[in-house]
Amino acid sequence: MALSKSPYRGTRDFFPKDMRGRNYIFKKMSEASERFAYEPYDGPMLEEVDLYRAKSGDELINDQIYSFTDRGEREVAIRPEMTPTVARMVAQVHRELPKPIRWFSIPNLMRYEKPQRGRLREFWQYNADIFGAGQEGEVEILQLAVELMKSFGATGDHFEILVNDRRFVDFVFEGLIGLEPGPTKKLYKLVDAKNKMPPEKFAAEVRSLTEDEGKAKTFEAFVNLASMADVRRFVDAVFADVSVSDLHHFKSSAPVAVSSHVTPLFKIFEKIEAAGIGDYVRFDPSIVRGLDYYTGLVFEIFDKHPENRRAIAGGGAYANLLQIFDEAALEGVGMGLGEVPLTDFLVTHNLLPDFSKPELDYLVAAFNPEGEATAAEIATKLRRQGLKVEHYLGSAKPKKIFNYSDRKNIKYLVFVTETELKLRDMATRTETTVTLQELTEGKR
């Protein structure tokens, strides 16, 4: 039986047209990052499994990770995400580096998924993180996210950033509803699933988590908050309604709870407005980012197209990532953006250029064997000027060369005939006779 020509399930072959598209996307990511002074980094494709276990517990390890035991009996995994690696790397150097630390990366990652639209087993993910910058860093990451999206030609008609704050969520779930961490996790999951179930089912699910009708109503009021004005009214109503002792999970008093758990959300929206990106950002209580390590801002970039209503990217602020390395706390803010959902977004909105043909400055061809050496010489000299030059190997009849040149985006075609050199401008379809010197010394 012949060997399969297909790539491994859930992975892709990037033929040149695909690779030009990928390079275009990665270049935009790098350029946007560099405009914000983010520095490039990368880590290994394999990490020891303990790193992921320390960060995410056993759940991710068991379900999605590509892990195996190496020949030296080390348990290793192909990286399923970049955050543990960046935390490990920052832990090595953060004491010597001036703050803030701004880093970005575009690693290839693997997860054992059932392949489907927007989800593959191997994919690349843009990661940007800022460490040691507090809430200013939260705003900067959002600005970077907006500028990155805009650099692809996307506008506020195409995407929006949905924002929430884990401190505010904790204030509602733990402070107001008064749940222990275990049931709180279930509320998180319920928020995530809200838009996928009918209201009655949602109401029933809420009541299966708390028998207190007042708390159930508080939770429902929370998930229906549609704007920062709603949040303001909700918070005011809460404090008109509850006494300090009701906030039983906050050891401190209500004012302290407000300043530590509610104020940051209002502050971030003030800063978002001041930074001029208010039109792209909206409060959304359903953005909670289930992962344990977020401790402040959480956000997702959403496609606004009704037929592709999905998250393209997500991120947030975290205070304790270095803890697993016994390092002092260093607050960070990060975002991750996968090229698969980004590409779906760009295709949906027709924002990707055509990459089907390669771009060349020159195709140099000889019509007969006597001209081959001259063609080779011209190609070499044009390349020395930094130009992209295809040397048509050997020689061929004009028609064959013309047909061949149709498969590529070529600016100029150079023919070596028996008697002369002809330069054809492929855009204007005009031909001129040139000398070798004119051609190779840029003297036209």
Add this chain to the structure above:
Amino acid sequence: MALSKSPYRGTRDFFPKDMRGRNYIFKKMSEASERFAYEPYDGPMLEEVDLYRAKSGDELINDQIYSFTDRGEREVAIRPEMTPTVARMVAQVHRELPKPIRWFSIPNLMRYEKPQRGRLREFWQYNADIFGAGQEGEVEILQLAVELMKSFGATGDHFEILVNDRRFVDFVFEGLIGLEPGPTKKLYKLVDAKNKMPPEKFAAEVRSLTEDEGKAKTFEAFVNLASMADVRRFVDAVFADVSVSDLHHFKSSAPVAVSSHVTPLFKIFEKIEAAGIGDYVRFDPSIVRGLDYYTGLVFEIFDKHPENRRAIAGGGAYANLLQIFDEAALEGVGMGLGEVPLTDFLVTHNLLPDFSKPELDYLVAAFNPEGEATAAEIATKLRRQGLKVEHYLGSAKPKKIFNYSDRKNIKYLVFVTETELKLRDMATRTETTVTLQELTEGKR
């Protein structure tokens, strides 16, 4: 116990200074490839193990490959080289594509090695291949190799390309010495090891493979060929000396053996001279590239530095790579160049720029909180011009900002003071007072 901060054995963390170096090297590789009209491609990080088994047999699989069984019981491996992947991809599309097909890639690969100088478990490898171009393709790949090396500032003082031809080697080993494929493989290994053993040991090893003193002497004459002039004399002497019936492994006559097995080597050197790269290329009988799939030209790029006398890259021509997919033969020529030995080479010859500091166009900072909003606005506006701008978050005293700016290569520093905007040219160390408009609309 705290979690380890080190990367997995034999892999590297690329901190920004390392990553800038890697990006520099990859950019040179891409640019040189594009000047020769090679198109970018990539394949998956994982392939099914059968692909490697079909190409290399069980040897590579057992010793060096990172293989494991996935959750769906598929036997997969992290790619240890790119050639099987490019063959698989070309097998999918070669019937529709105009020839020649010119492709390049810079994949990350993994091999289970004992880490040492020039050899790591994870590394990146530049790969360039041309399919369907015959011997013209062999010369073009060598030209590309020379231009790539030169693009780093390397000259013929730093490197040389050692060339041989597998057809010529087979002519000597099978035709003249008359060994079967098994012992021939041992001769290949002996050639590889020649420079690592004293002459007497080498002579003894040769004689352990053949009892015929004439054949042993032929082999010794072969391994001592130092130039194409030597090869000419060797071939002439052979045909003066042997009768046609001595070439018993060639079913054909001596003239045919010459045209199919000896002429190509002379032809390639003619073409190398005509292409103007003769100064970089030298015949070397010890370059045999043990891998089975080479069938024509074989070459290695060598560092000429006496303290780093090692191969940086290797490659050759192959006729039968698509066979394992039941596809018609498509001749190809390829090269692989690892970034680890290349970096050692560039460091040895002091050819790498300093990447220790990030390059920025502007650092924008406020001296006091009142100036922060203005600083943010300036940063945003400068970025819209495509400039690389670091926004100094918050505000700080001049001295602190100056110290901070020393850690980066910054062209201009913008201060927002209580009363004015100051622009400091970091190269000339001069300061001027500017207006917001002058600064952000490029009207200086």
